[in-house]
Amino acid sequence: MKIVTRSAEQTIALGEKLGALLGGGEIIAYTGDLGAGKTTMTRGISIGMGLGDEVTSPTFALVNEYHGAGKSLYHFDMYRITSSEDLETTGFYDYMDGNSVIAAEWSENIAEALETLGQDILQIDIKRVDDDTREINISWKMKGDEGLETLGD
Ligand SMILES: Nc1ncnc2c1ncn2[C@@H]1O[C@H](COP(=O)(O)OP(=O)(O)O)[C@@H](O)[C@H]1O
Numbered sequence: 001m002k003i004v005t006r007s008a009e010q011t012i013a014l015g016e017k018l019g020a021l022l023g024g025g026e027i028i029a030y031t032g033d034l035g036a037g038k039t040t041m042t043r044g045i046s047i048g049m050g051l052g053d054e055v056t057s058p059t060f061a062l063v064n065e066y067h068g069a070g071k072s073l074y075h076f077d078m079y080r081i082t083s084s085e086d087l088e089t090t091g092f093y094d095y096m097d098g099n100s101v102i103a104a105e106w107s108e109n110i111a112e113a114l115e116t117l118g119q120d121i122l123q124i125d126i127k128r129v130d131d132d133t134r135e136i137n138i139s140w141k142m143k144g145d146e147g148l149e150t151l152g153d
Pocket residue numbers: 005006007008009010011032033034035036037038039040041057105131132133134
């Protein structure tokens with residue numbers, strides 16, 4: 001699904017709609033350059049999940065947590081994660097449960113780990129077209145998809 005937004009507010013509104021659909025157990029895997037709008041989209045997702053709009057970049061903390069009634073959002077920045085050992089030290093695997101959504105910026109850095117997880121993955125790629133315009137590509141990879149199955153046992 002390809003969507004073009006023409007302001008940060010539109011990207012937040014799109015994130016809100018997506019966030020309202022998430023039940024927990026999903027992983028959002030972002031790709032897109034610095035300033036593309038990954039954190040902005042996550043702000044919308046947090047709002048849609050009922051977790052508020054106070055979402056900031058997890059660059060320094062590595063992971064920011066947002067908790068609400070029975071739901072949590074864990075927002076990771078994988079920019080500096082370059083090995084599976086690095087990933088483990090972030091606690092990434094401990095955050096996954098059926099009531100939580102994980103949103104990872106720079107997910108290309110953990111692509112291998114994501115493939116072996118067998119979780120539902122929402123892939124979101126954001127491209128900057130100009131100052132206010134973004135092209136957002138969303139694809140949904142269900143657990144049990146052929147691609148994931150072939151990597152299994
Ligand atoms: N259509 C748009 N969608 C998202 N962000 C936009 C858009 N137009 C302008 N922006 C601006 O681009 C910047 C995106 O920053 P941010 O979400 O932190 O990016 P990233 O997390 O990908 O590095 C913000 O300053 C935001 O206001």
